[in-house]
Amino acid sequence: xxxxxxxxxxxxxxxxxxxxxxxxxxxxxxxxxxxxxxxxxxxxxxxxxxxxxxxxxxxxxxxxxxxxxxxxxxxxxxxxxxxxxxxxxxxxxxxxxxxxxxxxxxxxxxxxxxxxxxxxxxxxxxxxxxxxxxxxxxxxxxxxxxxxxxxxxxxxxxxxxxxxxxxxxxxxxxxxxxxxxxxxxxxxxxxxxxxxxxxxxxxxxxxxxxxxxxxxxxxxxxxxxxxx
Amino acid sequence: xxxxxxxxxxxxxxxxxxxxxxxxxxxxxxxxxxxxxxxxxxxxxxxxxxxxxxxxxxxxxxxxxxxxxxxxxxxxxxxxxxxxxxxxxxxxxxxxxxxxxxxxxxxxxxxxxxxxxxxxxxxxxxxxxxxxxxxxxxxxxxxxxxxxxx
Numbered sequence: 394x395x396x397x398x399x400x401x402x403x404x405x406x407x408x409x410x411x412x413x414x415x416x417x418x419x420x421x422x423x424x425x426x427x428x429x430x431x432x433x434x435x436x437x438x439x440x441x442x443x444x445x446x447x448x449x450x451x452x453x454x455x456x457x458x459x460x461x462x463x464x465x466x467x468x469x470x471x472x473x474x475x476x477x478x479x480x481x482x483x484x485x486x487x488x489x490x491x492x493x494x495x496x497x498x499x500x501x502x503x504x505x506x507x508x509x510x511x512x513x514x515x516x517x518x519x520x521x522x523x524x525x526x527x528x529x530x531x532x533x534x535x536x537x538x539x540x541x542x543x544x545x546x547x548x549x550x551x552x553x554x555x556x557x558x559x560x561x562x563x564x565x566x567x568x569x570x571x572x573x574x575x576x577x578x579x580x581x582x583x584x585x586x587x588x589x590x591x592x593x594x595x596x597x598x599x600x601x602x603x604x605x606x607x608x609x610x611x612x613x614x615x616x617x618x619x620x621x
Numbered sequence: 622x623x624x625x626x627x628x629x630x631x632x633x634x635x636x637x638x639x640x641x642x643x644x645x646x647x648x649x650x651x652x653x654x655x656x657x658x659x660x661x662x663x664x665x666x667x668x669x670x671x672x673x674x675x676x677x678x679x680x681x682x683x684x685x686x687x688x689x690x691x692x693x694x695x696x697x698x699x700x701x702x703x704x705x706x707x708x709x710x711x712x713x714x715x716x717x718x719x720x721x722x723x724x725x726x727x728x729x730x731x732x733x734x735x736x737x738x739x740x741x742x743x744x745x746x747x748x749x750x751x752x753x754x755x756x757x758x759x760x761x762x763x764x765x766x767x768x769x770x771x
Binding site for chain 1 (some may be wrong): 672
């Protein structure tokens with residue numbers, strides 16, 4: 394899932410400083426389960442902003458609404474009335490959600506309330522770790538299900554750099570060496586032969602390095618839009 | 622110490638049904654007095670109390686919030702009071718960022734037999750909050766109140 398963190402209150406206040414009427418829009422998907430921008434967090438932020446701006450001597454009118462997902466038009470179309478009534482929208486969606494609202498409502502001023510950080514999972518309650526770099530060419534089948542692009546600091550494809558000590562990355566002592574993990578996993582499964590094949594230099598054009606990406610599925614397009 | 626016939630502060634005490642509320646009830650049965658500023662709200666467990674509910678309480682006029690639950694280890698729902706303590710810690714940090722003194726939200730633990738301790742805790746907390754004065758959000762009341770330095 395997409396993992397994000399809420400921006401500090403002071404930063405959000407500076408983003409809305411010129412507005413009098415504010416709408417906080419929460420998102421019910423990824424940012425709900427990482428406790429950054431769901432319905433509860435939207436309510437907490439709205440209440441915090443009302444109280445804080447009142448104490449600053451310039452009380453703002455802050456309302457909130459949460460949609461199922463901000464990244465699909467059908468879910469953000471129904472909140473058009475609420476968006477029209479305010480001066481600024483604080484989106485608690487990930488970067489995608491912020492942009493979706495901005496794109497769907499060109500006249501609206503939309504600011505982010507979160508810092509979108511990475512694609513990852515909760516390894517235990519309260520701790521999220523990065524797992525995927527969205528490189529566009531998944532090789533998890535060769536590495537025992539452990540990603541050397543997302544989890545190796547140097548994104549190496551053919552084994553460890555030699556700098557790790559005690560299974561821990563030389564760049565960050567809190568990070569396990571991805572290749573140590575890959576080796577241990579494949580060894581436990583008797584599949585070490587998978588890493589004997591030398592991988593060629595990665596084709597990064599499928600990753601962000603190749604520019605903004607787009608996928609078109611003609612079989613899924615609606616006839617009317619496909620003919621445009 | 623300001624002693625008026627009318628309470629000028631409003632302190633909401635969220636008391637868990639199994640211990641703190643029973644302790645408050647016992648204080649009443651024993652005819653122990655505690656400040657009328659304390660307004661009790663019964664909740665099934667302090668673990669049920671949400672951050673947003675405490676914020677709304679402060680936003681809508683309360684000068685302080687007491688969160689009173691069972692003694693640690695004796696929560697009727699196992700860990701509710703421990704979750705509440707963590708939540709109160711987070712709320713203190715949040716309200717500091719907002720501009721409200723963190724002392725205005727406090728966690729208390731007691732058993733249902735501790736009627737006297739409830740009254741004492743209520744008295745002590747009210748004194749502490751009275752010294753701080755009304756919440757910064759309650760500007761009009763703050764202007765009319767003499768802030769007492771302890």
